[in-house]
Amino acid sequence: MSLPHFFIFFFCVSLCVSSSFSALLAPITKDHTTRQYTLSVYLKTPLQPTKLVLDLGASFSWVDCTQNYTSTTYHSIPCSSSLCNAIASLACSNCFNPPGPGCANDSCAMFSENSVTRKAIIAEALVDSLALPTTDGRNPGRLGLIPEFVFSCSKTSLLKGLAKGVTGLAVSKAFSSPYLFALCLSGSPSAPGVAFFNSDGPYYFLPEIDLSKSLVYTPLLLNPVGITIITYYLHPSDEYFIGVTSIKVNGNNVPINQTIMTIDQNGFGGTKISTVVPYTVLQTPIYKAFTEAFVNESAALNLTVTKPVIGVCYNADDVSSTLVGPAVPTVDLVMQSDDVFWRIFGSNSMVRIVRKGVDLWCLGFVDGGANPRTAIVIGGHQMEDNLLQFDLGLKRLGFSSSVLLHRTTCSNFNFTTNNNLK
Numbered sequence: 001m002s003l004p005h006f007f008i009f010f011f012c013v014s015l016c017v018s019s020s021f022s023a024l025l026a027p028i029t030k031d032h033t034t035r036q037y038t039l040s041v042y043l044k045t046p047l048q049p050t051k052l053v054l055d056l057g058a059s060f061s062w063v064d065c066t067q068n069y070t071s072t073t074y075h076s077i078p079c080s081s082s083l084c085n086a087i088a089s090l091a092c093s094n095c096f097n098p099p100g101p102g103c104a105n106d107s108c109a110m111f112s113e114n115s116v117t118r119k120a121i122i123a124e125a126l127v128d129s130l131a132l133p134t135t136d137g138r139n140p141g142r143l144g145l146i147p148e149f150v151f152s153c154s155k156t157s158l159l160k161g162l163a164k165g166v167t168g169l170a171v172s173k174a175f176s177s178p179y180l181f182a183l184c185l186s187g188s189p190s191a192p193g194v195a196f197f198n199s200d201g202p203y204y205f206l207p208e209i210d211l212s213k214s215l216v217y218t219p220l221l222l223n224p225v226g227i228t229i230i231t232y233y234l235h236p237s238d239e240y241f242i243g244v245t246s247i248k249v250n251g252n253n254v255p256i257n258q259t260i261m262t263i264d265q266n267g268f269g270g271t272k273i274s275t276v277v278p279y280t281v282l283q284t285p286i287y288k289a290f291t292e293a294f295v296n297e298s299a300a301l302n303l304t305v306t307k308p309v310i311g312v313c314y315n316a317d318d319v320s321s322t323l324v325g326p327a328v329p330t331v332d333l334v335m336q337s338d339d340v341f342w343r344i345f346g347s348n349s350m351v352r353i354v355r356k357g358v359d360l361w362c363l364g365f366v367d368g369g370a371n372p373r374t375a376i377v378i379g380g381h382q383m384e385d386n387l388l389q390f391d392l393g394l395k396r397l398g399f400s401s402s403v404l405l406h407r408t409t410c411s412n413f414n415f416t417t418n419n420n421l422k
């Protein structure tokens with residue numbers, strides 16, 4: 001499959017949402033058909049509930065403007081404006097259809113990209129009102145308005161491959177300024193997780209547990225080359241990389257060639273975090289060494305891999321359960337030093353597979369092939385019930401490891417509105 005590559009001059013990385021916001025939040029719901037995570041926001045005037053797929057790695061948010069886009073506050077961005085410069089517009093568009101959202105003359109255009117299908121289109125940029133509940137970290141309060149939310153005004157065809165009911169895609173940094181947000185993804189089909197914007201805590205989960213207190217930090221790394229779908233000339237990638245240096249299974253080092261663990265000058269190698277990848281993907285040599293070590297360490301726990309082998313699976317009957325999921329070897333992603341590691345317990349490493357006649361726990365990691373661009377892509381299943389704080393100002397990621405250890409879950413945020421909040 002050959003991907004389209006577009007080259008753009010970048011002037012400013014910021015999406016230029018100016019005012020300094022109060023703390024905001026959005027519920028995050030998992031779509032179980034696509035395993036995507038969707039953010040619930042309010043868009044337009046009057047405000048309309050809108051669901052957008054959460055994508056950490058994309059450059060811009062976009063919305064399908066071709067269906068039912070009615071709002072009294074939208075406007076396009078003139079090509080000569082500083083805002084147009086700031087969003088790295090690559091084109092100026094004119095429109096000969098009746099004027100409307102996505103159809104204006106002298107209008108700044110930008111990319112919409114779908115990272116699931118790896119399709120991208122150029123569409124007019126649009127500005128409209130967006131609102132999210134304010135929060136004190138405990139409850140949602142009144143809605144807080146982002147009057148000048150910038151997004152790309154896309155088409156219905158780009159929604160293909162995304163969860164039902166969504167009308168676009170959101171990059172989480174677009175809702176915060178300075179760029180600071182935290183995600184707590186829930187795997188529960190009925191109970192949402194939560195995203196916090198513009199707040200470094202507290203993040204309270206029932207019963208009265210502030211998860212900001214259990215964060216450990218590692219640097220967020222810049223990949224010098226952005227090659228998602230679009231190649232931005234002279235612009236680093238918008239994805240979030242972290243410096244995983246080694247992997248341990250039950251405390252024992254998995255032998256891995258160090259070269260692919262760091263990002264090279266062409267943007268290859270390293271470890272990134274992605275909410276559109278359902279299970280962590282490992283480059284083949286890492287996958288092989290890792291599964292071998294896992295099987296080895298499981299044998300020490302008297303766990304035997306089932307046959308016929310579909311990946312690494314164990315009969316659920318043979319696996320006892322703990323506070324943090326099935327009792328299997330722990331997996332540590334070790335960062336800048338031996339004492340900074342993201343510990344992955346059974347609830348995040350294993351996936352329950354119940355089908356006619358089988359009930360298995362299977363290792364939820366995927367072989368990414370011999371030559372992927374990125375050696376390790378940490379996926380949604382491994383992020384669930386972990387709090388992750390992305391601080392682009394301090395260039396660091398805070399991670400909690402499993403919040404189940406603190407006897408709460410990401411679906412334990414109290415979504416009852418407290419109208420007394422300012």
Ligand SMILES: *[C@@H]1O[C@H](CO)[C@@H](O)[C@H](O)[C@H]1NC(C)=O
Nearest residue numbers: 066067068069070156165167
């Ligand atoms: C457009 O809005 C109408 C009225 O609110 C609704 O019935 C219809 O389903 C909407 N169409 C789409 C494609 O969202």
Ligand SMILES: *[C@@H]1O[C@H](CO)[C@@H](O)[C@H](O)[C@H]1NC(C)=O
Nearest residue numbers: 095096097098099103104105
């Ligand atoms: C754009 O300008 C052209 C030429 O002046 C005009 O025919 C067209 O109606 C304008 N389109 C919009 C959306 O205003």
Ligand SMILES: *[C@@H]1O[C@H](CO)[C@@H](O)[C@H](O)[C@H]1NC(C)=O
Nearest residue numbers: 256257258259260261269285
């Ligand atoms: C590690 O990987 C690099 C790049 O793929 C390769 O050049 C090197 O020979 C490898 N080292 C070992 C010890 O296998």
Ligand SMILES: *[C@@H]1O[C@H](CO)[C@@H](O)[C@H](O)[C@H]1NC(C)=O
Nearest residue numbers: 254255289292293294296297
């Ligand atoms: C698995 O265990 C065997 C025997 O204890 C050992 O020789 C081998 O190095 C181990 N492999 C890994 C990948 O840990």
Ligand SMILES: *[C@@H]1O[C@H](CO)[C@@H](O)[C@H](O)[C@H]1NC(C)=O
Nearest residue numbers: 297298299300301302303320
């Ligand atoms: C594994 O099985 C052996 C033999 O049945 C037993 O002696 C040992 O205690 C078991 N180990 C664990 C970790 O359960």
Ligand SMILES: *[C@@H]1O[C@H](CO)[C@@H](O)[C@H](O)[C@H]1NC(C)=O
Nearest residue numbers: 138139206414415416417418
């Ligand atoms: C959730 O928040 C509301 C509003 O502050 C409060 O009245 C309620 O007691 C909270 N629920 C729990 C289970 O603490």
